[in-house]
Amino acid sequence: MLVHNSDVAEIFNKVADLLEILDENPFRVRAYRNAARTVGSLSQSVAAMVEQAKDFTELPGIGKDLAGKIEEIVRTGNLSQLQDLEDRIPPQLIRLMKIPGLGPKRVKTLYDRLNITSLEDLKKSAEAGEIKNLKGFGEKTEKAILAELGREKKEERIKLNVAEEVANGVVNYLKRVEGVSEVIVAGSFRRKKETVADLDILATCKKGSKVMDAFVEYGNVGKVVAKGETRATIVLRSGIQMDLRVVPEASYGAALHYFTGSKAHNIAVRTLGVKGGLKINEYGVFKGKKRIAGKREEEVFDHVGLSFIEPELREDQGEIEAAQQGKLPKLITLKDIRGDLHAHTKETDGRHTLEQMVEAARNRGYQYVAITDHSKRLSMTHGFDAKRLAKRNEEIDRLNGKLKGFSVLKSIEVDILEDGSLDLPDSILKELDLTVCSVHSKFNLPMKKQMERIIRAMDNPYFNVFAHPSGRLINERPPYDVDMEELIKAAKERGCAMEVNAHPDRLDLADIHCRLARDTGVKLVISTDAHSVNDYDLMRFGVWQARRGWVEKEDVLNTRSADELKKLLKRK
Ligand SMILES: [Zn+2]
Ligand SMILES: [Zn+2]
Incomplete structure (x- = not known):
C-alpha cells in the first residue's frame, strides 16, 4: 500500500505522544511534532521523493535521523521505534489518549497521580470525583470525561x-x-x-x-x-x-456452521430443524437424544432440506428461501476475473512504471489491464492533462503492438469536478477504451448537490465506470452524502457500470449495494486500484465483497474476454 504524507505525520505525532508520556526530553518531543508538520504540509509525496532518492535533510527540521525514519515508514509502512515505544507503555494508556481532552500530558498525570491505566480506572476515579482535584483538570474536564465514557463507544473493528x-x-x-x-x-x-x-x-x-x-x-x-x-x-x-x-471430530461440521453464523442465519436454520423434529446446535443434529449428523457442515443443511449455502450468504437475507427453491446464486470466484480495470503508475501516485504494471498483470494470467492514472485536477499526484494523455495513448499503442494475447486498455481515472463536468475534454476521453470516474474532492456537499454533480457526470457519454462510488474509507472516513439507490438507478439509465473497489481500506461498493446494483441490472467492475504491482493481489477482497452481494460472474464486466469487453465498451 502506498504510504501517504499524512501516514508519516501521524506516526511522528504518535511517537511524540508516547515520548511525552515517558517524560522524555521535551526538545525531542518537539522535533517529532515539527517533523510531522513539515511532512504533513509538503506538496510533494514523500513516497515519490524516496523513489527519486531526494534528500530529506534539505527540509526544515529534518536531520539525518528523521530522514532515515521517513524512509523506513515509506518502505515498510511502519516505524520500529514506534513499536518499541508501544511495547513500553500499557496499551490501555495509549487508548486513553484518544479520549477528547486527554492528551499525553494529562494521561501521564492520571497515571502518575491516580495510577489510572484503563478506561475502567478512569471511570471509577471520575465518578469518585478524584479527577477534578488534580492540577490542570477541574470540574469541567471531569464532566467531559464522564460524558465521553458514557457514550458507550463501539470498539473499532x-x-x-x-x-x-x-x-x-x-x-x-x-x-x-x-x-x-x-x-x-x-x-x-x-x-x-x-x-x-x-x-x-x-x-x-x-x-x-x-x-x-x-x-x-x-x-x-x-x-x-x-x-x-x-x-x-x-x-x-x-x-x-x-x-x-x-471440538470432537463428530461435531466439527455442526460447530463450524454454528460458529460461522450469522446469528440470524443460525436461528433460521435451527427453526427449520425444529419444524422437522430435529435439534441443531454446535454439537450436531439430534433426533431425540441421538446424534444423527454433525461431522460435515453439508450434513446440517442436508437435514433441513437446504443445498449448501456459501458462508458469504449466511445473513438471513433470503438465502434460506433461495436454497429451498434451488435458486441460490452461482457466486463469482477469483478465477473468473480476467483483468484489472483500475491501476496507477509512477507517472501519478503509483510506484511502478507502465511497463512494470503491464508485465505484472500479464504474469498473473490476466488478458488485459486498464491503466488509469489520475487526471490533472489532482495536481498533487501530477495528474494527466490532455496532451500528456495523448502521448500516453501512443505509448500504449506501441506496447500493444509488441504484446501477444494481452491488451493494455487506454484509460484514465478522471476526476468528477464540483459542477459535474469531467476533468478532461471529451475530445481526449473519446480516444480511450474506457474511463474510470471518481469523486476526490468536495466530499461535504449537501446530498442534493452531490447527487446532481455525480448524475451530471454520468450524463457524459464517455463516463464508463463510477469508481469507489461512496468515497468511504473504512474506519476513517464516512461515505459522502448520497442516495446510493438513486445513483444505481441513474447508472442503469445511462449504461454506466459501478466499481467494487477491492482495496481493503475501501471495499466500495458495500455488499448491500452490490446486491442492489445486480438486482437493478447495473454491471459491476471489480478492480484493485493498484498503486504497485503487489496491489493486484488485493483482488480477492473485492471478489469476496461482491459474493456477499450475491454477485455472479455474468454481473461483472472484467470476467469477460478482452474482445467481449471492448465490444461492450464500444464508443458511440
Ligand atoms: Zn480514486
Ligand atoms: Zn485510483
Missing part, C-alpha cells in the same frame, strides 16, 4: 486484510502442533465481512494434544483471558481477541 494476516499466522502455527488435524477460522471472518470484531478458531485434534498450551503461548500474546480444556481466549498485543475451541 478490524479490517479484513489485517484479520486475514493474523488469521493465517495463527492457523499455520496451530497446524504445526502435534496431534492437530483441522484448524479453521469461523465467524464473520469466514463470512468475509469487511471488518471483523475478533477471530473464532475451531480445531480438532487427537487426545492428549497440547494445542491449548500452544495457543496461549502464541507469539504476541498480550493477555490470556481464559484457558480451559476445550476453550481458550487470548488478546494479542495489537488488541485483537482470539477464541480457540477444540
Whole structure:
C-alpha cells in the first residue's frame, strides 16, 4: 500500500505522544511534532521523493535521523521505534489518549497521580470525583470525561486484510502442533465481512494434544483471558481477541456452521430443524437424544432440506428461501476475473512504471489491464492533462503492438469536478477504451448537490465506470452524502457500470449495494486500484465483497474476454 504524507505525520505525532508520556526530553518531543508538520504540509509525496532518492535533510527540521525514519515508514509502512515505544507503555494508556481532552500530558498525570491505566480506572476515579482535584483538570474536564465514557463507544473493528494476516499466522502455527488435524477460522471472518470484531478458531485434534498450551503461548500474546480444556481466549498485543475451541471430530461440521453464523442465519436454520423434529446446535443434529449428523457442515443443511449455502450468504437475507427453491446464486470466484480495470503508475501516485504494471498483470494470467492514472485536477499526484494523455495513448499503442494475447486498455481515472463536468475534454476521453470516474474532492456537499454533480457526470457519454462510488474509507472516513439507490438507478439509465473497489481500506461498493446494483441490472467492475504491482493481489477482497452481494460472474464486466469487453465498451 502506498504510504501517504499524512501516514508519516501521524506516526511522528504518535511517537511524540508516547515520548511525552515517558517524560522524555521535551526538545525531542518537539522535533517529532515539527517533523510531522513539515511532512504533513509538503506538496510533494514523500513516497515519490524516496523513489527519486531526494534528500530529506534539505527540509526544515529534518536531520539525518528523521530522514532515515521517513524512509523506513515509506518502505515498510511502519516505524520500529514506534513499536518499541508501544511495547513500553500499557496499551490501555495509549487508548486513553484518544479520549477528547486527554492528551499525553494529562494521561501521564492520571497515571502518575491516580495510577489510572484503563478506561475502567478512569471511570471509577471520575465518578469518585478524584479527577477534578488534580492540577490542570477541574470540574469541567471531569464532566467531559464522564460524558465521553458514557457514550458507550463501539470498539473499532478490524479490517479484513489485517484479520486475514493474523488469521493465517495463527492457523499455520496451530497446524504445526502435534496431534492437530483441522484448524479453521469461523465467524464473520469466514463470512468475509469487511471488518471483523475478533477471530473464532475451531480445531480438532487427537487426545492428549497440547494445542491449548500452544495457543496461549502464541507469539504476541498480550493477555490470556481464559484457558480451559476445550476453550481458550487470548488478546494479542495489537488488541485483537482470539477464541480457540477444540471440538470432537463428530461435531466439527455442526460447530463450524454454528460458529460461522450469522446469528440470524443460525436461528433460521435451527427453526427449520425444529419444524422437522430435529435439534441443531454446535454439537450436531439430534433426533431425540441421538446424534444423527454433525461431522460435515453439508450434513446440517442436508437435514433441513437446504443445498449448501456459501458462508458469504449466511445473513438471513433470503438465502434460506433461495436454497429451498434451488435458486441460490452461482457466486463469482477469483478465477473468473480476467483483468484489472483500475491501476496507477509512477507517472501519478503509483510506484511502478507502465511497463512494470503491464508485465505484472500479464504474469498473473490476466488478458488485459486498464491503466488509469489520475487526471490533472489532482495536481498533487501530477495528474494527466490532455496532451500528456495523448502521448500516453501512443505509448500504449506501441506496447500493444509488441504484446501477444494481452491488451493494455487506454484509460484514465478522471476526476468528477464540483459542477459535474469531467476533468478532461471529451475530445481526449473519446480516444480511450474506457474511463474510470471518481469523486476526490468536495466530499461535504449537501446530498442534493452531490447527487446532481455525480448524475451530471454520468450524463457524459464517455463516463464508463463510477469508481469507489461512496468515497468511504473504512474506519476513517464516512461515505459522502448520497442516495446510493438513486445513483444505481441513474447508472442503469445511462449504461454506466459501478466499481467494487477491492482495496481493503475501501471495499466500495458495500455488499448491500452490490446486491442492489445486480438486482437493478447495473454491471459491476471489480478492480484493485493498484498503486504497485503487489496491489493486484488485493483482488480477492473485492471478489469476496461482491459474493456477499450475491454477485455472479455474468454481473461483472472484467470476467469477460478482452474482445467481449471492448465490444461492450464500444464508443458511440
Ligand atoms: Zn480514486
Ligand atoms: Zn485510483
